[in-house]
Structures are given as structure tokens and as C-alpha cells.
Amino acid sequence: MRVFSVFTAWSAILSCIAVVYAQSGPDPIGTIHEGHVPADLYGSDYPYPWPVKLFKFYNQRQKLTMAFMDIPAKKSHQNNKTAVLLHGGNFCGVTWFDTARHLSAAGYRVILPDDIGFCKSSKPQGYSYNVQQQALNIHSLLNALGIDGVIVIGHSMGGMIAARYGLMYPNNVQQLILVDPLGLEDWVAKGVPYLPIDATYESQVVQNFTTLQAYEEASYFHNATWKPAYDTWVEMLADIYAGNYGSEYAYVMSLVTDALLSQPIIYHLPLLQTRTYLMVGENDITALGKAWSPPDVAAKLGHYNKLGPAAAAMIPNSTFHMFPGLGHAPFLQDPEAFYDVLFAWLD
Template sequence: MRIKAIITSIMLCFSGIAFSQDIKPLGIALEGYEYPYPVSYISLNIQGEALKMAYMDVKPEKPNGKTIMLMHGKNFCGAYWGQTAKDLSKAGFRVVIPDQIGFGKSSKPKDIQYTFQLLAQNTKALLDSIGVKKTSVLGHSMGGMIATRFTLMYPESVDKFILENPIGLEDWKLKVPYVDVEQWYKQELKKTSAGIKKYMLESYYDGKWKPEYDKWVKILAGWTLSPEYPTIAWNSALTYDMIFTQPVVYEFPNIKAPTLLIIGQRDRTALGKNLVSEEVRKTMGNYPELGRTTQKSIPNSKLVEIDNIGHLPHIEAYDRFITPLLKFLQN
């Protein structure tokens, strides 16, 4: 295991030099980065700040009368749903893809209190503004926690509920010492392109990197070169605190909508692994076990396990992701 880690570090060192030279600075709202579909905005006034929430609204050529909303993870934005939106739209679904406040092309507040309830409320305001009364909801990673909170707060608005390798299937507070916002902020300020790629390689892809994954690193790395990066980093620190202190795992039995869990079995993502002992670390982020436990917790739920795939099935094994998703939505 140690030899594998050393080899991985050497490979990252050499590849990281060329990779970092290819990183271009990006604006605070991802100015300079083009999304796969036109981006629109709604205006929100939150805790005294005038903010804009970005979203894509992909309308099908032959509508089937149904809508699905795709929720992004913490280290991502709505852009990574491009292929998913294309195929869902082709199948007749209207596809709504928000960038949550603090993420992607949406505003980065100077200082607000983040809660999953707030993000769910913002998302409901977006749907209301475009006339969507009922939708299926799909959440990946942190988006799974937002999607869960949205489904609990607005059950009458949710047709079907899908979780793709969500975080929050366990309560990290029970094992990980508390890290305050200032500590998260200092950690975010230290990020580099090489460090971001190393984290994704080890946490998301289990050492199995492909060149097409580079574009998702370049977004975060481009932000580190922005003169406004301190504001971006502060928002990231605030949302880490939200994730750590606001678990949703205890409320899964209250979900009413038909539910599908799509779980890559190689995933071991967990918040705060670097803060605990090796013995404790081994008990965290066990997605095969977490997926089965969650499926038993949520009434009327189904589980699809994708072998040998990590945290991002819709990026790493797209066909094995989209097939069960379409089947669930169309039944």
C-alpha cells in the first residue's frame, strides 16, 4: 500500500507540472467558463444581501410533461450534468439544473449563515419562478443532502427522489472532532491545482485517472488564481461547516417519494478523514454498507450498486448510471 502511494505521488508530481501550466484564472462567478446550456438567473435577497442564483433550464423537443432537477455536489457546479441533461431531455424530460448560492455561476455572499433549509428554500423559489410545480429530484454528493432537505420540506413538489453517491449517509460528528470555520478557511486558502487533483484522484477515482476528468479540476484550480479567491474560499468554509453540523441521515424514514439510490461501490468519501486515527478512518465512508443501510431506512426505495466505480458514476461509468435512472423515471 505504501509503495502504491509513493508511485502515485511521483506520477502526480510529474503530471502536475504540465497540468498546472494549463490552468487559467476564472472569475468569482465562473466568468470565462462556458456551461453546456444557456444560463439564466433569479434574484434573491438573503440576510440583507442581493444575490443571483444561476440555473440552466433544458427543455425537450418532445415533452413528456415531466421535470427533473439535478443537484450538484460541493466541489462541482451544474456544468457536470451536461451529458445527463442531454439524454434526459431526449427522453422528454424538462431538466432544471441550479447552481446553489455560493457555487458555480451563482453569487458568492460576503457573509451569510448557510443552512440546507436555506438552499432548499432558494431552490423552491427558482422552481416557482419558472412555473414548475412538481419535479423529480436527483442529488449527487452534497447535492444529495440538499435534495433530501428539499424533499422533506416540499413533499408535495417531489415526484421521485434519486440519490447518487450522496454524502451525509452518516453523521461525522460522532467520530470527527469539530473544525471551526476559520480552520476550514485556512485549509481552502492553501489549495493548489496539484492538491485538488490529488484529492480527486484519491477520494473520487481511487487512483484511476482519465484525461477527461481534468476539466473538473481546472474549474476549482482556476478559482485559486482569481483575485477574488478569498471570498470563494470563505463560502467554501461556511458550506463545510453546514455539511458537518447539519446531518440529514436521521430523517430518511420520513421520505415519502419513491426513491432510487445509485451507489458506486468503490466510493469511500467522508468528511474529516484526515482528522481521525487510521482505525477510525477505516469505519468511515463505507458506501457499500451505507447504501444498503440507507435503502432500508427510506420507505419505497430501490438500490442500484455499481461495482468498481467511485464517487461519480455519472462521470466515471455513465452508461451504468443513466440506464437505471431512465428506467426508474419512466416507470
């Protein structure tokens, strides 16, 4: 108990330091490129429904490019609010397409970034993919666009980044919405053994449509029927693994996995100052490290029907919803149920 208390206190101190540094230190200077963007960008040729723009900036001693879409609000319903939607680790910003379309129709400007390392963005090999850095990258993009207050919506890994964004920039967040975020448990503390980055890379570099679909079907849509509509999101990733940037992407995923395992957000949820909304699927069983953990450890991991309510109870100003019978991606599995809850919260 004493070790846990010390660790929790130290985590809180580190979080406060991160907040002070992020709010007082200069953001990376960047520029927005709105000219021609090739269809195949950093290994991704997946068609995006809106024009792709590029945020070019300097970070960690290298030039980087973050791809994003900027969807304007429908003029007849403009409410002068902006929503930024953060994707999960096995997704891209475009996975939020239908949600973005609904938000735009309801009067919201919508920003859909591809995180650094993912999809149509740069895939640096010598890079720290921690959630603070990704949150800072998003903040730098919004600064370059001249956007101040935002509604932040994050799914899975994007939920971890969104929560960190809320901790780092509480004055810039109007609403924080977390959709089945990772990090609601400390995987390592529960017994997930360390897997070297090189070993993780070896498991990633062989990924293809079949292995990706099997993983998503088992973890993301547990106890549900796989729909052909989900295939497009698997193909989106499988094509990157099979393309010219396949090896780089596999290594990025290894670095990301290593970073996320060491940064669960569960200890920092009580520090959130923003109005926070948490939604999870009752059947979500997603957990980092489960695949290489002993059976007794794996059995402890990823029970969102318990993790969700426990996490919500830790957040000072929160609202919680659990989708009966849904898994890790409720906005894909039952969009109408997802929109009912989302827009009730936004209204």
C-alpha cells in the first residue's frame, strides 16, 4: 500500500510538472500547407473524403509532417465550436468520418488529425511517442490553425492522448469526451511482462489483413458478428504494412506500444479539471500486453464493464455511459446509439 501511495504521489508531481512546462514553454513553430498533397503519403494511399492538409513543424530535432482534415461547419447550423477527434492506435483520423459528418451537419468545425507516426503522417524512427508529446503535437496544430477552445474527443489510444491534453491544457478544453480509452488500468502493475521493442517489432512487421482482422474481431468486437463494413478499416492498415513504409510503420507501432505501457492514465484521472464524459462498451476486453502475458495475467486485463465505472468515479466532474453489448468501437458497431449519447452530451 505504501509503494502504491508513493508511486501515485510521484505520478501526480510529474503530471503537474508537465502541465507547468507545457503551458509556459514555447510550442514548436509550424506552418499549414494547403496545396497539392499526393494520394500516397508516407505509405498510406487510403482515400480521404475531405482535402488532406499538412502541418509541417520541427520537433525532437527533426522536420515532421502531420496530415489532417479540416471540415467546416454547415453554414446553416454554425455554432462557432470546434471538435478535434483523436484516433486509436489501429485506426486513422478518417475512421471518425461518419462522426465528423454528423458534427459538421450539427454546426461544428471538425479537425481530424493523423498522429505523428500513423497513417498519412511522418513516421520518424528515432522519436519519443509518449502521450504528452502527441498531445503537444495536437496543441501545436490547433495553435497554427488559430483555434483556442475545443471539444476533444478521443478513442482508445486517442482517449489516452485526449485525457493528457485535458491535463496539460485545461483552459483550452470546453468538453473532454473519452471513448473506450486505453490506460484505465496499469497493465504492468497487473503483471504484463516486459517485451523488448525488437520483439514487438518482429510481431508487427508480419501483420497483414488476416492477422489484423483476427485481432480486431476478438478484441474490439468481442461476442459480436463481424460486419463487411469493418473490412475497410482493416485494409487501411494492412496496405500500410504491405507498402513502402511497412517496416517503418511496424517499428513505430513497437515504439508506441512501449510508450503506452508505461503511461496509464488511471493515476491522473483525479487531476482532471475539465468537464469529462466517459463512455465504454460493456463487451470491450482490449488491453495492451494481453497477447504475450501468462494466462492468469491475461484473465485480469481489459474488463471495461468494471474499469469504466471505476474510472468515472475517480474523475471529479464526470458523466458516464456504458453501451450494453458493444465492444471497443461503439461509434463503428452501433453508430446510432453512439450519436444519441454523444449529441445529448454536446447539447
